[in-house]
Amino acid sequence: MKRLLHAPLLGIMLSTTALFALLNPTFAQDNGTITVAQPTDALTMDPAKHSAFPTANIMFQLYDAMVTMDGEGVFVPALATEWSNPDPLTWRFKLREGVKFHNGEDFNAEAVKFTFDRALDPEFKAPYFSRIAAIKSVEIVDNYTVDIKTAKPFPTMLFSLYEASFAAMIVPPKYTAESPDALASAPVGTGPYTFVRWLKDDRVVLKANPDYWGGAPAVENVVFRPIKEVRTRIAELTSDGVDIAADIPPEDVPSLESGETKIATIASDFIYFYAFDTLKESPLQNKLVRQAINYAVDVDAIQQALLGGLGTRVALTLPTNAFGYDKAWQPYPYDPEKAKSLLAEAGYPDGFTIALTARQGRYMKDREIMDATIGFLAEVGITVEPNFLEPGVWATVSEAKGREGIIFPGWSGRDPDLVWYPILYSGQYQSYYANPALDTLLDAGRATLDPAERASIYEKAAAILKDEAPHLPLLTPPLIYGLDADLKWQPRTDSIIDLRKARFE
Numbered sequence: 001m002k003r004l005l006h007a008p009l010l011g012i013m014l015s016t017t018a019l020f021a022l023l024n025p026t027f028a029q030d031n032g033t034i035t036v037a038q039p040t041d042a043l044t045m046d047p048a049k050h051s052a053f054p055t056a057n058i059m060f061q062l063y064d065a066m067v068t069m070d071g072e073g074v075f076v077p078a079l080a081t082e083w084s085n086p087d088p089l090t091w092r093f094k095l096r097e098g099v100k101f102h103n104g105e106d107f108n109a110e111a112v113k114f115t116f117d118r119a120l121d122p123e124f125k126a127p128y129f130s131r132i133a134a135i136k137s138v139e140i141v142d143n144y145t146v147d148i149k150t151a152k153p154f155p156t157m158l159f160s161l162y163e164a165s166f167a168a169m170i171v172p173p174k175y176t177a178e179s180p181d182a183l184a185s186a187p188v189g190t191g192p193y194t195f196v197r198w199l200k201d202d203r204v205v206l207k208a209n210p211d212y213w214g215g216a217p218a219v220e221n222v223v224f225r226p227i228k229e230v231r232t233r234i235a236e237l238t239s240d241g242v243d244i245a246a247d248i249p250p251e252d253v254p255s256l257e258s259g260e261t262k263i264a265t266i267a268s269d270f271i272y273f274y275a276f277d278t279l280k281e282s283p284l285q286n287k288l289v290r291q292a293i294n295y296a297v298d299v300d301a302i303q304q305a306l307l308g309g310l311g312t313r314v315a316l317t318l319p320t321n322a323f324g325y326d327k328a329w330q331p332y333p334y335d336p337e338k339a340k341s342l343l344a345e346a347g348y349p350d351g352f353t354i355a356l357t358a359r360q361g362r363y364m365k366d367r368e369i370m371d372a373t374i375g376f377l378a379e380v381g382i383t384v385e386p387n388f389l390e391p392g393v394w395a396t397v398s399e400a401k402g403r404e405g406i407i408f409p410g411w412s413g414r415d416p417d418l419v420w421y422p423i424l425y426s427g428q429y430q431s432y433y434a435n436p437a438l439d440t441l442l443d444a445g446r447a448t449l450d451p452a453e454r455a456s457i458y459e460k461a462a463a464i465l466k467d468e469a470p471h472l473p474l475l476t477p478p479l480i481y482g483l484d485a486d487l488k489w490q491p492r493t494d495s496i497i498d499l500r501k502a503r504f505e
Contacts, residue, residue, distance in 0.1 A: 032504055033221040034487070036497060037233045037242040039361050040391045041201050041226035045187035047169035048119045051127035052395065054362075057497040058204050058224050062102075063169035063189030066093055066112070066161045069494070075158045079107065079170055079190065088153045088449065095144040099213045101172040102194045109140040114173035116148070127398075130422035130429055131160045132168060134446060152447040155454060156417045192217045192500050201226060218503035228361045237261055237482045244489065244497065245482040247364040250308035256482045265480045266491045269414060272369065272474040273317045275407040275423065277432040282354060282405065288346035290469035293406075294332035296339035296380045299474050302372050306365045310478040316462055317423070317471045321493075322414045323451075324458040329466070331473060339380045351381025355405030357397070360388045363410055364477055370408060398430075406472075407432065412494060416458045417446045424470060433470040 042055045047063050050056070066080040080093040099107035116138045119126045126132075134154045139147045148157070161168050172188050182188075187195045192214060193206035206222040225242060227233045234252060237245040238261060248256065248263065257263050276284040276293075283289045303311055312320050315329035343351060356374070360367040367388075374384040384406065389397060397403055409430065413419040421442050426434035441461040445454050465471075479491055489502040 032219055033223060034219050034244065034489075034499060034502055035223040035225060035242040036244045036246070036499075037225050037227040037236055038246040038497075039226070039228055039230075039233075042198065042204055042224070043392065043395055044184045045195065045198065046183040047171065047187075047189075048115075048124070048126045048128070049184065050395070051398075052391070053495055054226070054391075058206075059169060059187075059189075060191070060496050061193040061206055061222060061499055062187050062191045062195060063171070064191050065168050065170065067158055069162050069492075075162065079112075083158070086147075089150050091148045091150070091154070091157050092141070093146050093148065095146065096213060097144050099190050100211065101175070101188050101190050102209065103172060103175055103188045105172040105174055105188075107170065107190050108143050109146045110143075111170050111173050112146045113138045113140055114176070115168065115170045118171070118176070119168065127429060130425075131418065134160070153449045155446065155449045155451075156415045159413070159415050159418050193222055214500060217500060219499070222499055230361075234482060237484070240484075243484040243487050246497070248480040248482045249364060250310050250478070250480065252482075253480065260485050262483050262485050263480065264483055264489065264491050265478055266493055267312070267321075268412075268476050268479045268495060269319045269321065269493045270363075270410060270412045270479075270495055271314060271317055271319060271419070271476055272363065272366075272408075272410060273314075274373070274472040274474070275409055275430075275432050276470055276472075277404055277407060278470060279432055279434065280404065283346070283348055283352045284354065284405070286346045287468055288342045289348065290472075291332070292339040292342035292346070292380065293377065293382070294469050294472050295335045295342065296382070297373050297376045297472060298334040299331065300334065302369055303475055306368050306372065307475075307477060310480075311475040313475050314473045316465050317411070317473045318416060318419050319412070319414060319476050322416065322419065324416050324455050324462075326459065326462070329462060332469075336376075336380050343381060348381070351383065353383040353385060356384045356386040356408070357403040357405060358386065358388055358408035359391060359394050362391065364480070366408065369474070403432070416461065417442070420458075420461065420465075421446065424465070433468075435464065435468060435470075438464050438468075 038054045040054045042058050043050045043052055047059045064079045066078060067075050068078040070076050079096050081096050082094045084092050086092055095109060101107060118124055119132060120135060134150050136149045136151045139149060141147055171183060175188050176183060192209055192212045194209050196205040196207050198204045204224040208217045208220045210216045227236060230249060233245040236242045253263050276290050278285050299313060303313060313331060314320060315331040318325050358370060377384055411419055411423055422428050423430045424433050425431055425442050426439050438461060441457050445457040448454060479495055481491055486504045488505050492498060
């Protein structure tokens, strides 16, 4: 929604959004309102109880983590001002003084310890537990210093504190302890915006925090609207209903690059891939079948036809800008005859039928990509029966480890430990694969601070993954946003929508 200060109010019929703004004083501010359209609504307002990026986009405005990352991928202070390693098993963080939670509670070492103790409690069942599972304990040194202890050296601590900020966003201990479920619907953080209201499946309304330690945001109000259909998101953008529309298709870029709208795009850290459930009895337990599926799908054709050639093909399930990614790695080539031969060798000369468990409308072109994949697999005799789940159902099924067959989950992370460990290590939350040899390597990779040693370890792990084919790696897609022409805002490679510095020109 454009700035209401400049909206003509007489002689025209008001849009629903504008009328809502006029009838709600929260919106009638000189500094205006940024309205963001993304495909799905929040799952919860508790930062440690989800693993979904649309939810994280809202949490990022309400909460802060210990560290954050700038636009160049460099770690910078947030609630921690500095950090050091007194010994290989200790990360010491100096905390920012004078910060208060939105309810007036003081931010201090107690809040950090409470947050991590809560997320690390096995009974709490934090979805992103795997990202912080290496943490043994959090010890208070003084009111503004904490030591995070690990059982082994933890080379990706800063990545984990940032990328697992779903679980590591700091919450107020007194408020949370008194009402353990309160954060789910009435969040309280230290972030640049405070919570106003959540109208489920309609909008989340936030208001600028004038006392934010990083400086009050330039824009007074923020609204997140869940708009599943991309055509509707674009229509809302072009009719002034929203200021940021996420997941714009490549073919719509030219039409939105002039007039009242513009395009912002950036290379993504996100990975499109298919995971194979090798834990339940099915043809997917056979390595030859998994290899056959990799040969059967023409990923380059999908990328060209559906993404206009944008995005980056990946050889393994890891972004190409991640630590340890070797540009010499090669993906499986498209070879349907080889796929048929492997299926016959595996005992399936006539193919088989398998389920596909996925969401649709969560990621750019996800349904089209899945439809194309189903078509390619049909050509080699594999019949796919898709089961598309609503976001809330998807989360419930995921927590119960109930996804079946071929799975289209999506993931991100700039280190193999943050990608391969949670989605490939035996028994982990998002892993549908078990391999003791791979587990040994993944354990070793997260147990040394030596970059050269880690790179060598992950090269060996990559060889196993290429041969075992527990996934069908696809690509890292571009991030494309449609913007109001007057909005100054820079997207991030991790797909988090950070509105701290957003402003209207």
